[in-house]
Amino acid sequence: MRLTQHVELVGSGAAGFDLTDPLDCHVYLVRGSRGAALVDAGAGVSAGLLARRMLAAAGPAGERHLLLTHGHADHAGGAAGLARSVEGLAVRAGAPASDWIASGDEEKLSVDRGKAAGVYPEGYAFPACPAVRPIADGERVDLGGGVALQAVATPGHADGHTCYLLDAPEGRALFSGDCVFTGGRISLQNLHDSRVPDYAASLERLAGLEVDMLLPGHHEISLARAGRHLRAARDVLRRGLLPGSTT
Template sequence: MRLTERVCVIGGGGLGYGLSSYYDCNVYALDAGSEIVVVDAGSGIEPERLFRRLEEDGLPENKVSKLLLTHAHADHAGGAAAWKRRYGVEVAASAATADMVASGDEIRTSLAAARASGTYPPSYRLVPCPVDRIARAGETVAAGDLTLQVVAAPGHSFDMVCYYCPELKALFAGDAVFAEGKLAVLGTPDFSMGDYRATIAALAGLDVRELYPGHGPALAVGGNEAIAAAERRFRRGEPPLSIV
């Protein structure tokens, strides 16, 4: 589903667009001209539904070149191996995400606990996937005629990064911030409210028009306002609004 001239959402589950597996995060395809960049991989459950969306949105498979992961939670990274197997993509992630995804670490990604609580099917497993590039905060990923700046964004998880495209004023936010200034507050060991507060303050300093979160609706305009709403609640000492 095309959101803007450059950005399509090709996946999203129970907390998103309902385009693919219930267990998927929002999965975005960024048209960078000579190549297509996918942001987050989904869960890896029924990945062919994501692949079909590329064709339906008129995105040539032979241009799919990069997969950028925001963090290692299974709904975002569990499908990385399927993307690599199908398209031979270059997978990029933070160093911490890369370690967990490459090893299929179900403890540090909180998958084992989530599966035990019924969040995921009993048979679901995190399929390991090698990561080709470490996305370090402050570095830039070149993609066709666009660039994507890596922004450290711990809080929801310690390994989170966002990707900011200055040419589009677009933030691919993962689970850092959502429409209406909502956050994703968890009780998992990798969650930190203190880190979350610092991340939202840092994101508020970016010039964000388009906001592409990991769940819920994307915003083609008004991204700054959503981030500012989250930042105001922290400044006032109010508890954040959470999507979960």
């Protein structure tokens, strides 16, 4: 699904547009003149399809990047399969989630809680992805042709949660993972690394960004005037409340 000149939605599950496996988050493909990047990896079943889309976009000699917003299985469970299928793939995630993804630590990644809640089937296993490396707040991935992604550390939904700010000729977009959704909604869950003070600080930080498009990990997408969604979350915080949760 082409969203802009440089961005496609190539994966999406039951909490989105049913393009791929029901467990998948939104998976975005970003193209530049010298390479391509996937933002998030889905839960794993769709890894082969996503790998083919990545290879076609990057070309035989292009850079290949996988940027994970966080370690929950619907976003990062496909990382190992993609790393096996895409030669030279640079897999990145915010610390400490990068360590948990590398080792496949299902307790730290809350896969056990997801199974208990019926989100993932009992037979689901999170495959370790030793190729993943940490990405630092502010680090840039330049894909060429005026297309670049910058990491924005946004803990709160989960430790190591990272949004990615895209600058492209057609405008600026925020890949927000599960940090913030349209209407200023959030995803606050009863998990070991879901932290309200960190979440509030992350939402305040994002509200200061000027963005045209909001491309979250699930649900609706905003392709114009997207800053209003970030400011909506901030305005609720400033009243001493938390924004409404999608979960």
